[in-house]
Amino acid sequence: xxxxxxxxxxxxxxxxxxxxxxxxxxxxxxxxxxxxxxxxxxxxxxxxxxxxxxxxxxxxxxxxxxxxxxxxxxxxxxxxxxxxxxxxxxxxxxxxxxxxxxxxxxxxxxxxxxxxxxxxxxxxxxxxxxxxxxxxxxxxxxxxxxxxxxxxxxxxxxxxxxxxxxxxxxxxxxxxxxxxxxxxxxxxxxxxxxxxxxxxxxxxxxxxxxxxxxxxxxxxxxxxxxxxxxxxxxxxxxxxxxxxxxxx
Amino acid sequence: xxxxxxxxxxxxxxxxxxxxxxxxxxxxxxxxxxxxxxxxxxxxxxxxxxxxxxxxxxxxxxxxxxxxxxxxxxxxxxxxxxxxxxxxxxxxxxxxxxxxxxxxxxxxxxxxxxxxxxxxxxxxxxxxxxxxxxxxxxxxxxxxxxxxxxxxxxxxxxxxxxxxxxxxxxxxxxxxxxxxxxxxxxxxxxxxxxxxxxxxxxxxxxxxxxxxxxx
Numbered sequence: 001x002x003x004x005x006x007x008x009x010x011x012x013x014x015x016x017x018x019x020x021x022x023x024x025x026x027x028x029x030x031x032x033x034x035x036x037x038x039x040x041x042x043x044x045x046x047x048x049x050x051x052x053x054x055x056x057x058x059x060x061x062x063x064x065x066x067x068x069x070x071x072x073x074x075x076x077x078x079x080x081x082x083x084x085x086x087x088x089x090x091x092x093x094x095x096x097x098x099x100x101x102x103x104x105x106x107x108x109x110x111x112x113x114x115x116x117x118x119x120x121x122x123x124x125x126x127x128x129x130x131x132x133x134x135x136x137x138x139x140x141x142x143x144x145x146x147x148x149x150x151x152x153x154x155x156x157x158x159x160x161x162x163x164x165x166x167x168x169x170x171x172x173x174x175x176x177x178x179x180x181x182x183x184x185x186x187x188x189x190x191x192x193x194x195x196x197x198x199x200x201x202x203x204x205x206x207x208x209x210x211x212x213x214x215x216x217x218x219x220x221x222x223x224x225x226x227x228x229x230x231x232x233x234x235x236x237x238x239x240x241x242x243x244x245x246x247x248x
Numbered sequence: 249x250x251x252x253x254x255x256x257x258x259x260x261x262x263x264x265x266x267x268x269x270x271x272x273x274x275x276x277x278x279x280x281x282x283x284x285x286x287x288x289x290x291x292x293x294x295x296x297x298x299x300x301x302x303x304x305x306x307x308x309x310x311x312x313x314x315x316x317x318x319x320x321x322x323x324x325x326x327x328x329x330x331x332x333x334x335x336x337x338x339x340x341x342x343x344x345x346x347x348x349x350x351x352x353x354x355x356x357x358x359x360x361x362x363x364x365x366x367x368x369x370x371x372x373x374x375x376x377x378x379x380x381x382x383x384x385x386x387x388x389x390x391x392x393x394x395x396x397x398x399x400x401x402x403x404x405x406x407x408x409x410x411x412x413x414x415x416x417x418x419x420x421x422x423x424x425x426x427x428x429x430x431x432x433x434x435x436x437x438x439x440x441x442x443x444x445x446x447x448x449x450x451x452x453x454x455x456x457x458x459x460x461x462x463x
Contacts, residue, residue, distance in 0.1 A: 022282045023278055026278055029274050090325045091325075094325055124325075126278035126359040126360070127278075129358060129359045133356070137352055179451075179453035179457075187442050190442050191440065191442035195439045
């Protein structure tokens with residue numbers, strides 16, 4: 001239960017799709033001019049993520065990963081089909097989006113009309129494929145957790161687009177320098193919001209020195225860590241050679 | 249430009265500045281920003297997109313008359329996914345460390361809006377040679393922004409370019425650091441990329457007033 005709660009808050013705030021890894025930026029920038037449309041798209045993204053991530057988890061678990069085909073018989077245990085995951089994941093996503101479109105059109109034409117072209121757009125929203133790829137690379141352990149991950153990262157994306165849409169509605173009345181109007185200021189505000197969201201990083205550790213056991217970090221953080229490590233290594237080596245030189 | 253007619257040359261030159269895919273068309277931002285903390289990753293990403301978009305545009309353009317319009321999105325996705333798998337496998341084979349750094353972002357070239365955008369807007373309506381030039385032009389425009397952002401973030405953030413220290417050594421205080429300069433850790437964190445792109449847009453639109461939006 002605890003890991004569910006942790007994953008939930010982690011995906012919404014700390015590893016927020018938009019602010020931590022820049023996924024789904026295109027539709028985030030294009031559809032965030034009005035709160036109403038932003039809400040519609042955000043809800044659709046939550047739904048599609050909640051369906052595709054668990055589905056792709058099953059695909060990954062029983063078809064793609066190293067040794068996943070063992071259930072077919074021992075002679076298949078050596079296969080590693082993970083290079084096919086891009087094509088299978090995107091096929092699942094495209095199919096699901098098409099299916100959602102058909103179902104929504106059939107049962108709720110009014111919702112279908114209000115979403116309009118945004119529904120098919122979801123198929124090429126990087127946040128959706130990113131959700132499945134992160135699910136794969138972070139090795140999420142169970143179907144329930146995969147569902148949880150899909151829903152909560154969808155909620156994170158929803159929050160982000162809702163916030164920027166509200167800000168953009170207000171900023172129309174502000175005196176922004178002309179060349180910065182529109183896209184430019186949206187980028188900069190997103191950057192500032194990203195800095196704000198980074199402060200959620202201390203949420204699961206309580207901000208204290210005693211860090212809770214952290215399972216996975218975002219790629220960006222990992223990157224940073226590797227960078228730092230490499231820098232430190234280089235620096236250490238340089239320091240050592242420097243000290244050696246002094247000693248000599 | 250004796251090789252290309254003026255019209256063809258514009259296909260390549262336009263996206264570099266006045267019709268840049270990132271700053272004007274707002275395409276392909278998704279996977280672009282996260283990997284620009286290092287110049288090397290930016291260059292590899294730009295080359296990968298060049299490959300995928302150049303070939304993909306030609307393939308789609310060749311098939312444009314036989315694709316039923318109802319399933320064209322799925323067809324396009326399959327073409328891109330195939331090309332991206334090639335890129336991914338090549339990277340894993342020849343630059344494993346780098347492929348770890350790029351992690352899921354190579355896969356995300358599939359959903360990079362630049363690619364779908366160019367397929368939809370150009371390749372479905374034009375012949376293969378023009379589509380090829382359009383693909384090259386747009387991915388170069390994308391690469392230019394990526395490299396500018398990567399250059400500044402790596403230079404100001406860690407004082408290196410392609411991993412080589414160019415500003416001196418921050419620990420032993422040589423080079424620029426001797427004058428009291430410090431690395432700006434802010435440039436390394438993800439949100440800095442957005443702000444750098446915002447500034448690029450600002451500069452670009454102050455130079456070309458025609459691009460200014462009215463909110």
